[in-house]
Amino acid sequence: MKPLLEVRELGKVYPLRQSFFRRTVFTALQPTSFQLMAGKTLAIMGANGSGKSTLAGLIAGAIQPSQGEILLNGQRLQPDNYRQRAQHIRMVFQDAEASLNPHLTIGSQLEEPLLFNTGLNQSQRRERVVHTLQQVGLLAEHMVFYPHMLSTGQKQRVSIARAIILNPQLLVADEALATLDSSVRAQIINLLLDLQQDLKMSYIFISQSPEIVRHLADDVLIMKDGRIIEQGAVDTVFDDPQERYTQSLLLSELT
Numbered sequence: 001m002k003p004l005l006e007v008r009e010l011g012k013v014y015p016l017r018q019s020f021f022r023r024t025v026f027t028a029l030q031p032t033s034f035q036l037m038a039g040k041t042l043a044i045m046g047a048n049g050s051g052k053s054t055l056a057g058l059i060a061g062a063i064q065p066s067q068g069e070i071l072l073n074g075q076r077l078q079p080d081n082y083r084q085r086a087q088h089i090r091m092v093f094q095d096a097e098a099s100l101n102p103h104l105t106i107g108s109q110l111e112e113p114l115l116f117n118t119g120l121n122q123s124q125r126r127e128r129v130v131h132t133l134q135q136v137g138l139l140a141e142h143m144v145f146y147p148h149m150l151s152t153g154q155k156q157r158v159s160i161a162r163a164i165i166l167n168p169q170l171l172v173a174d175e176a177l178a179t180l181d182s183s184v185r186a187q188i189i190n191l192l193l194d195l196q197q198d199l200k201m202s203y204i205f206i207s208q209s210p211e212i213v214r215h216l217a218d219d220v221l222i223m224k225d226g227r228i229i230e231q232g233a234v235d236t237v238f239d240d241p242q243e244r245y246t247q248s249l250l251l252s253e254l255t
């Protein structure tokens with residue numbers, strides 16, 4: 001079986017200081033390679049600053065790579081072609097509040113990706129918005145709400161709705177559950193699992209929580225200082241971590 005996503009030697013350096021004589025760079029991500037099969041969930045764990053968000057941003061196209069390539073279904077993604085990527089790979093962020101526009105109704109915010117990326121007419125767009133709201137456990141009436149009228153959990157549902165409205169093959173969630181309280185978190189985890197079953201999506205899931213990763217993910221990458229130091233099936237890595245750093249991470253000593 002061919003992988004959905006293939007990351008080959010993907011790396012990111014940031015220029016730190018530049019002068020006529022000297023150019024200093026900081027390596028946020030060492031050349032990194034891995035694969036993700038369709039319908040599977042890959043978790044990325046690591047201490048703060050280990051490069052998790054950089055890797056997520058590179059895959060979602062929000063950050064331009066310094067080297068390497070990403071293939072989706074065997075097709076190379078063009079780093080600067082946001083439209084090509086937006087159809088297939090979408091991102092959900094930690095702070096739903098900050099990622100929603102307070103001045104626009106939920107309906108207009110969900111319609112936006114459809115306007116930019118599809119040829120649907122107005123009534124087809126409306127139909128898709130209503131359907132997507134229902135898929136994430138909200139109501140058609142929520143279309144006319146503004147973000148401040150929703151609870152934290154409902155806002156995260158809207159973020160998920162916006163991410164799935166184009167029927168992506170891959171959802172990248174960067175600490176999407178970190179700020180939610182435990183009962184809302186459990187509801188959103190169940191929603192993500194249901195959506196994955198129904199829509200056959202793959203997930204890349206950044207989380208500092210061993211419990212959440214064990215519950216949601218099939219495989220895990222452990223990152224330290226911009227590189228993968230351990231990887232494998234979640235049960236294998238969690239039950240018998242080979243690196244001391246992984247052991248500490250699983251005991252939540254490094255976060």
Ligand SMILES: Nc1ncnc2c1ncn2[C@@H]1O[C@H](COP(=O)(O)OP(=O)(O)OP(=O)(O)O)[C@@H](O)[C@H]1O
Nearest residue numbers: 014026027028046047048049050051052053054055
């Ligand atoms: N635009 C930038 N310019 C320079 N350095 C950056 C930039 N963005 C990130 N970095 C650095 O790259 C490293 C990796 O950052 P990244 O945000 O990917 O880590 P992370 O594992 O997601 O951390 P956290 O859990 O704190 O979000 C950090 O040392 C960070 O300071």
